Amino acid sequence: MRRALQLAALGDGRTSPNPLVGAVVLDAGGRLVGEGFHARAGGPHAEVGALAQAGDRARGGTLVVTLEPCCHQGRTPPCSAAVIAAGIRRVVLAMADPHPLVAGGGIARLRAAGLEVIEGVAEDEARRLNRPFLHRVASGRPLGVLKWAMSLDGRTALPNGASQWISGQAARGWVHRLRARCDAVIVGGGTLRSDDPLLTSRGLRHSEPLRVVLSRSLDLPPQARLWSHEAPTLLAHGPGIPAQKHALLEQLAARGVTIAALPACEPAALMEELARRGCNRVLWECGPELATAALRQGCIQQLAAVIAPKLLGGLPAGTPLGDLGLEQVSEGRPWSHGLLSRIGDDLVWELSAPAEPRG
């Protein structure tokens, strides 16, 4: 199972809306005869790859797989049928697939065909691996990661607005790798106006994450680099387009930007839109106002703070977040430690949300 989990992780950032899945086939004598993983949505499932590699040697053998084999015809045929057809005797699973089209149906089908099914092996690890997929299936929203870079005194900009570069080159490279693991990268109009960012993984992700601009005013620079750079781009706005903005939207649509009208120009509505578009994990790289709204609407499950060993100061200078409405320090409950890394001169601290829902 450890090997199957390693294989599954190889697909990270490329399988959405599907989960990460890894599979290993052992022959009747317990020898490893096949390995597979789900490498991209629409591509073969992990079980199919592993069974194909094993061929006849799968007969009477064991399939070890990180997620329940599917039982529905999607872009590929149901895996449970393929497992049965290959003559597998025993299936060892990390966890059932909570997706409503599966949800135990694959396991039932295997058992009905007389196969032994062992569930729950390394389930915690498998759940951690597929946290974004599981979060989307459970909540209808992608998992949200909020990233910011700040100085050691908690500043994201100088009083004059200057913000490039607070973190070092190595940490900026780490952010590109983080983007490569996300299905979308979100900013607001303010960040677009002030930073003119590209928001790509710089080629680290095979198809770049969807760049998303959430804008209420649609007061957006027509010459932003985002619009012309070749990567998928979505402009999301609320109901009611100001009359003088129709021309801009037409112009951007003509340049390949997807325009999405949300029922409300709010983070929560955007999350539901992005879940419909197949996003499991999205990265918020926005300014304090939008970040605060996203937090307050429960759209952030993980934090990644890049902390540079510099002092910027300045009472009117930028800080990562706006008002959270707290009255007591004790209301700011601790986030859970994930990973702490020194990247170049900078610290990167990754954390997960407190167990109970926030705000």
Add this chain to the structure above:
Amino acid sequence: MRRALQLAALGDGRTSPNPLVGAVVLDAGGRLVGEGFHARAGGPHAEVGALAQAGDRARGGTLVVTLEPCCHQGRTPPCSAAVIAAGIRRVVLAMADPHPLVAGGGIARLRAAGLEVIEGVAEDEARRLNRPFLHRVASGRPLGVLKWAMSLDGRTALPNGASQWISGQAARGWVHRLRARCDAVIVGGGTLRSDDPLLTSRGLRHSEPLRVVLSRSLDLPPQARLWSHEAPTLLAHGPGIPAQKHALLEQLAARGVTIAALPACEPAALMEELARRGCNRVLWECGPELATAALRQGCIQQLAAVIAPKLLGGLPAGTPLGDLGLEQVSEGRPWSHGLLSRIGDDLVWELSAPAEPRG
């Protein structure tokens, strides 16, 4: 020498204004026959302790010591004379003592008496160990450490001023240990008014560090816990005492608070006063205004940031520092990584100032 350095470190926080010193005596056959360290100002020097332990076995032997033996009569007799009298043949030193009363005089005296002197063994380590002492001798000011506790979004208080407790209990214990290594702990009147702190090491330091309040207005609460709690306390103010504050000063002096009139109510003037009072290392635990002034006046050589995994938010909320007058992000040069620790839920990041003097 490694052992001598370990011994020296045992005196940390208790020897000021003196340096940390450790010494080891080997007999003529190279066997360890004596160990000593400087445990408190006014107490025996390291060499004297080690020689006393060695007794006659020191004759013809080697003294390994982290700092040049002194040559002046202070509260204790000169060590170089004691070394010669003990019949030591060879002295191995980490570094010369830069103090103007020594400055090579001890080495010269040993050589004049026919002893072999080897200098510069593990000098970098010895310099690091005595950085506060060396800084004071070189600059006439104690080494300044600025400590603050902030949330992950860089806040030291909520918009309503609430600030207790941002860091966890374990990190607050770490701060008590940090205080125990410092000769003074400094706050401004604002911190005294808002937090009513004790500023002690909670008994971890044999004699508590000097608690220092720097106040321009002398608008101080007469009932602050600081005034009544038994630990040495200094109130520093600038020239010109407001007429209505004379009574308060008299009252505090009667309660054992030392009153110091500085030529200017500024961090730099306070540092010179504290150097005169024998402080090698002082801890700034003040609010943003005083911290910023201390930084801008070159009174801070080390930072200790306690970062709690909490989000506090609030645009008008407190931040660790005020305006540093920077115009470009690149002017905020990186501080040097020292130690990074997870203490309870919190991070503690300790750093040293960039090599060149700051702004």
